Amino acid sequence: MRVLHIAKVSGMGGTERMLLGLLPHLRSEGVDAHMLVLASDDADRFVEPLSAAGVPTQTVLMNHDVSVRALPMIVGAARRLSPDILHTHLFHADLYGQLAARFMRIPSVSTMQSVMTFFSRQPYRALARAAHANAFATIAISQHVANYLHSTGITTPSKTEVIWPGIDVGGWRADQDRRASARAGLGIPADAFVIGMTGRVTQGKGHEVLLAAFEQLGEDPTVRLVMAGAGERFGNVTALASRSPFADRIHMPGYCPDIKSVLAGFDVAVVPTTPDLDEGFGLVAVEAMAFGLPVVASSLGALTEVVADGVTGTLVRPNDDAALALALRALRDSPA
Template sequence: MSGRVLHVVKVAGISGAENHLLLLLPALRDRGWDVAAVMLHEGEPGAEDFAVRLEADGVPVERVRLSRAFDPRAFARILRRARRDRPDVVHTHLVHADFHGLPAGRLARVPALVSTKHGFNAFRDRKAFATADRAVASLADVHVAISAGLARYLAESEGFDAATFEVVHYGIEAGSEPPPLPGAPRLAIVGRLIPIKGHDVLLRAVARARERLPGLTLEIAGDGELEQELRATAIRLGLGDAVTFLGRVAPVDPVLERAEVVVVPSFGEGFGMVALEAMERGRPVIASAVGGLPEIVDEGRTGLLVPPGDVEALVRAIAELADDPARAAGMGQAGRSRALEGFSQERCTERIAVLYETALAGGERRFRRRSSQARSSANAASNASTKSHGAR
């Protein structure tokens, strides 16, 4: 079975969700689905990069610029597009896309609506946002979470029923055989420089670990609001010659391959794509036991898990692996096998395709039952989402 799918996504840059879509949409097209995308954006350079890459892989992209959190003109464009093209499925990704794409899809009488939740966000604890998000989500026929950990988080923070989510992990494609570990105590962290990623915790842990491993170094790949603060912290901790800030790096494989160990010390991760990318490159991972990370990192076999924010536990884990190259290499090999066997892009694409087929099989029945909800839910989205500007 195949059909026409319109993906609606809000893009500010290319990170986990965007990399997932850059793999998923062309893969769905290759399976026979007629795939197109509407990209909501606010003029960020990374958004254009995303669109260009999708188009290079044969997926047409309509760029729609937002002027506010809920933009009536953007909503109208999506509605016109859905009415004109008559897709079988509208699939939304991230908050802005949900609030624009799900009501538009329902008003356009699209047979099946699918929504994927991708990440942890501080604003999800706000009662007004949670109420609005659940109202808009009620329009979707299929709810996808990228990890069981994220489904539990959404239940705790917003009041969703975790059992209603279909869990579909991100996938990864196999690269060439990775080089061996360097055999030196080198760490790497890849991600935006924002509070939830835990860079400050890692810097403090590195400073402590260097008391035992004076040759320990760290490369930080990424940019963001905390860059100057983190640079100052590194200097204050005496790490000026041990820590290198690389800025935004694409592709990240060279950074991962230079590392003996990749660290993901986040306070929240819907999935944790960096951990999977590191494993595919044959690198052991030290990660926080939060969100989707415990579903990726097999504790003691492909890496180590530590409580989020626990500097002492992170110091012990760093010393344990950085001081034992043989064990680190064994974990790296096991990690690559786990990544390719358990998290293949083929498996991810197959799961999404099956969800589309199942949703379409019952689409007409659902439409008759739920079409009366469309106008009231669209109004709820318009009124409440203005409070969540800047949300992902």
């Protein structure tokens, strides 16, 4: 079976990491998976490792939300590949890819990886409904996403399958050598208590909330904060961190292609997402769990499906830096 996957990519985020794990695995299982990237900004951060993993990948430059090139390029790629299924991911790929599938009469599937709040407004709702009406089925990566799609009328329960993303946990455990190497690379003492966050530095990820919580633990000189990732708000968050009275204990290494090498140095992972973003799944929480790390996350969106409060982690009120600090202090004082 040959499947052409399509997604608009501007960097390496949760959707891209899911595809980077999924597509090589599908090919190893005999599925002829191909990738067409509607590329902008830092799309190479996804394209290069995906190609290196053996997935045939094409790119179409798409720096804006509307592109006259996207549809004919998708149609051209589909004609060359003759896929059995066309699989779109997120809004832009749904809009152009599902139209191409309809035009070429190719069976299609859509995967929704996030809650897109603009679907509550027109014309986005009508466009999304039309795209998903064409798809044979819509895959929602959490029940939270499925509920949103149903409440907005984008698709129906009878056409929706909830499939939680997974990761290959091989190689995710940290040993002492790996831990020491990760900390040495960041200039962090071996005996420090490291609070860590990974992911794109964008609006709604909660970096400011974590900084405020960290400052409430600042009286302890052994506590360090690592916020790994890049994005449009990297400069803003870096400037805010530089003004902290504990700036010398805040580490922002930027984009890290090998996320395992960063997680290996953490004692706890934080996912402080705020309500203005919501959370369609929370892959970073799963990755941290694969390392055996405790997770402190906001009690919103699909994070309540991923993190079992008091079992696999701790859920705190969104935007509540005091509650977050309290949870982190409890973990510092009871590391076992």
